[in-house]
Amino acid sequence: MARWQPETTQRLVVAAVDLFTEQGYDATTVAQIADRAGVTKSTFFRHFADKRELLVAGQETLSRLLAEGITEAPANATPLDAVAAGLERASATMGPANRELGPRLKAAVAASTELQERDALKNVGLAAAMTAALAARGVPDPVAHLAAELGVLAFKRGYAQWSEADRDDEEGLAPHALAALRELRTATASLE
Template sequence: MARWEPGARERLVVAAVELFAEQGYDATTVAEIAERAGVTKSTFFRHFPDKREVLSAGQSMLSGLFAEGIAAAPAGASPLTAVAAGLERASDAFGPMNREIAPRMAAAIASSVELQEREALKRIGLSVAISTALVERGVAEPVAHLAAEMGVLAFKQGYAGWAAAADGEAGFASYAVAALDTLRQATSGL
């Protein structure tokens, strides 16, 4: 096995998602993930503490990108405009591999209560990162929390739309920002 071959982390994620979708999360072992990815078991553990964390790969990077985008929004931007800037910046983390594995990842998460719980925790962490970035911009906490929840919902809806789209040309950002715009319009009826 090629221990030092580039792309091991990404191959591990793809292998795990494939195996989780094929045989279920509980039935999949770390050894099987490593074998499918073409790396050793110890290489797996250099990248991830356990198999559950494979699907959380990039969570801190994603939160950081969101915060960067929010911080870089124009000074007079509304909270939701700043969230849109965060969505656009976070979209840098989503490429063809993400789109390709999205259906299998959704199937794997749907088949495991443990993975559903982990997915919910990821959303909470993302909401905290967005809210914190907004508060740092001077947004009042209740408004920041509401805008963060809308941002997470737009992220979720945008990701689902992007992953299911037949055209491969439109980027994730366009789907996420469109979802946020739809949510923004929906709030006028509250």
């Protein structure tokens, strides 16, 4: 097995999701994931602390991109318009590999309580990054928190729609995430 190959992280994530789907999260070992990805077990641990962390590969980058988009939104942007800018920035980095992984990842998470818990923590981290970026723009705390939570929900809904959409649809993730944000914005108006 080669120790250092390009795209090792991506191969490990794909191998893990495939194994989680095939045999379940609990039955999958780190050794099996490493073997399927064509790396050593020690290489696995250079990239991830444990198999649960595979679920959040790229979370730091995603959080950073969401926050950058919010920060760089026009000064007169509403909080949700700034969140939309963050969604556009983050969505631009999602390619075909992310799209193909979506349904399998969703199935793996649905089948494991431990992965559901880790997914929830990931969402908290994304919301925190967006909340901080909105607060830095001077958005009041409750509004920043609500806008960030809507942003996370829009991202998740948009990602699910995009990954399950017809493969002939060559639109990227951004239109799906922005449509989900518009739907949520409309839905919040009906709360009163």
